[in-house]
Amino acid sequence: MNFVEDLKWRGMLHDIMPGTDEQLKKEMTAAYIGFDPTADSLHVGSFAQIMLLKRFQLAGHKPLALVGGATGMIGDPSGKSQERNLLDEELLNKNQEGIKKQLAKFLDFESGAPNAALMVNNYDWMKEFTFLDFIRDIGKHITVNYMMAKDSVKKRLSAESKLGMSFTEFTYQLVQGYDFLWLYDNLKCKLQMGGSDQWGNIITGTELIRRKSGGEAFAITIPLITKADGSKFGKTETGNVWLDSARTSPYKFYQFWLNTSDEDAERYIKVFTLLPKDEIENVIGQHKEAPHVRLLQKKLAEEVTTMVHSKDEFEMAVEASQILFGKGTAQQLRSLDENTFLSVFEGVPQFTVAKPEIETGINIISLLAEKTGVFQSKGELRRTIAGNGLSINKEKISDADLLIKNDRLIGGKYILAQKGKKNYYLIIVE
RNA sequence: GGGGAGAUACCGAAGCGGUCAAACGGGGCAGACUGUAAAUCUGUUGGCUACGCCUUCGUAGGUUCGAAUCCUGCUCUCCCCA
Numbered sequence: 001m002n003f004v005e006d007l008k009w010r011g012m013l014h015d016i017m018p019g020t021d022e023q024l025k026k027e028m029t030a031a032y033i034g035f036d037p038t039a040d041s042l043h044v045g046s047f048a049q050i051m052l053l054k055r056f057q058l059a060g061h062k063p064l065a066l067v068g069g070a071t072g073m074i075g076d077p078s079g080k081s082q083e084r085n086l087l088d089e090e091l092l093n094k095n096q097e098g099i100k101k102q103l104a105k106f107l108d109f110e111s112g113a114p115n116a117a118l119m120v121n122n123y124d125w126m127k128e129f130t131f132l133d134f135i136r137d138i139g140k141h142i143t144v145n146y147m148m149a150k151d152s153v154k155k156r157l158s159a160e161s162k163l164g165m166s167f168t169e170f171t172y173q174l175v176q177g178y179d180f181l182w183l184y185d186n187l188k189c190k191l192q193m194g195g196s197d198q199w200g201n202i203i204t205g206t207e208l209i210r211r212k213s214g215g216e217a218f219a220i221t222i223p224l225i226t227k228a229d230g231s232k233f234g235k236t237e238t239g240n241v242w243l244d245s246a247r248t249s250p251y252k253f254y255q256f257w258l259n260t261s262d263e264d265a266e267r268y269i270k271v272f273t274l275l276p277k278d279e280i281e282n283v284i285g286q287h288k289e290a291p292h293v294r295l296l297q298k299k300l301a302e303e304v305t306t307m308v309h310s311k312d313e314f315e316m317a318v319e320a321s322q323i324l325f326g327k328g329t330a331q332q333l334r335s336l337d338e339n340t341f342l343s344v345f346e347g348v349p350q351f352t353v354a355k356p357e358i359e360t361g362i363n364i365i366s367l368l369a370e371k372t373g374v375f376q377s378k379g380e381l382r383r384t385i386a387g388n389g390l391s392i393n394k395e396k397i398s399d400a401d402l403l404i405k406n407d408r409l410i411g412g413k414y415i416l417a418q419k420g421k422k423n424y425y426l427i428i429v430e
Numbered sequence: 431g432g433g434g435a436g437a438u439a440c441c442g443a444a445g446c447g448g449u450c451a452a453a454c455g456g457g458g459c460a461g462a463c464u465g466u467a468a469a470u471c472u473g474u475u476g477g478c479u480a481c482g483c484c485u486u487c488g489u490a491g492g493u494u495c496g497a498a499u500c501c502u503g504c505u506c507u508c509c510c511c512a
Contacts, residue, residue: 229468255466258466259466259467260467261467261468262465262467291465291467292464292465292467293465294465294466294467297465297467321466324466325466377476377477377478378477378478379476379477379478379480380459380474380475382480383459383460383473383474383475384459384460384474386460386473386474387459387460387461387473387474388460388461389459389460389461390460419459419460420459420460420461421460421461421466422466423459
């Protein structure tokens with residue numbers, strides 16, 4: 001199966017410019033995708049694009065990852081994003097480094113193969129380009145009428161938009177178009193890929209290449225990743241899901257994928273894993289026969305967590321999940337060694353209390369609602385206990401006057417409080 | 431500028447002198463069920479030194495034994511007319 005067919009089967013093809021497939025069959029082709037350097041880590045929202053580059057490289061082509069140092073300063077008017085703050089160069093550099101490190105996990109930058117990946121930053125070629133030169137050499141080739149016809153621009157000019165659009169944002173597509181032109185001229189990049197919201201910007205680039213260099217360039221976009229329930233993909237209650245383990249722990253990351261709905265998982269496994277078609281179809285088939293086993297989600301979470309983090313971290317996440325959600329018992333909990341214990345509860349809100357507080361025995365209400373912020377108020381805690389919703393170290397608590405003493409400490413220094421089934425809080429005694 | 435309606439807890443919305451920490455719905459939280467899901471059902475949803483006390487019904491005063499409820503000033507919102 002070739003690259004384009006594979007994308008099609010995976011539901012990753014939104015739009016493709018005529019001739020693209022032929023070009024890819026003809027020769028090794030370089031393609032680029034732009035990433036916003038607004039943070040030093042990418043999140044799962046960009047993950048589909050990363051996988052796109054990955055597949056591209058696996059198909060024998062040359063992927064270019066462009067970090068939008070220049071474009072990131074401007075802000076794409078697509079979507080409802082407001083004007084963006086300018087990022088300073090130092091931060092940009094730091095973010096670029098972080099992003100490159102992440103991409104290196106997926107793409108081969110180092111091998112020296114002809115199709116080794118390359119990282120570029122449009123700031124490098126934009127920073128010396130003066131405004132006058134730009135409007136004369138580039139602006140000349142694209143009419144305002146053309147630019148105004150883009151959806152991203154039209155939306156912002158329409159009556160419903162209260163925000164208006166600055167000239168800076170308006171020029172965005174031109175700057176991005178110039179990126180493509182530059183890459184075409186300098187690195188023989190003939191294809192730009194991206195999310196479906198980028199189609200208009202990409203086409204401005206191919207148009208610019210045609211008019212200025214008389215060359216032919218191509219475009220592929222992938223659909224926006226959606227969730228069946230209509231909420232935004234890549235977010236949890238606690239915020240964005242990042243690829244960096246310092247921002248989103250491997251455990252949380254694993255959980256994110258494990259919790260996808262049946263319908264979503266079926267689409268995601270095609271987009272976010274490298275598993276071949278027959279294996280995916282097999283898993284989907286098995287899942288349909290026994291949906292409650294959630295084989296599909298498990299497979300998806302395994303593949304993605306292993307790829308983004310590591311096999312070890314994946315196994316740790318599974319172990320943590322079993323303790324937290326399986327029939328984890330107090331004995332099991334106490335049997336963990338300290339390191340495992342801490343990694344299981346990594347990312348769980350933590351509180352610290354002084355050792356003397358516990359030694360004399362402390363009332364549970366005082367401990368959870370005063371010494372720590374596990375509960376907002378004592379009333380809330382009493383209610384939770386009355387509703388059978390509180391556990392300490394995996395044991396249900398039904399007595400609001402319970403005294404917590406040293407013998408409750410796990411490993412001599414930890415107490416695990418649990419509000420309901422899913423909310424854990426770690427109290428460290430030292 | 432003239433006239434009218436209104437401001438109640440996270441949101442919507444009842445209440446119009448005591449029995450109001452305030453009906454009901456939504457949302458939130460928890461429990462049961464379950465697939466760590468959805469749907470459903472149940473409980474709970476101001477604070478506390480807790481059969482009692484304290485602070486809350488736009489804001490500041492007043493009437494009253496007693497006010498979210500009545501009166502006055504102020505602020506804001508909505509509607510109609512100019």
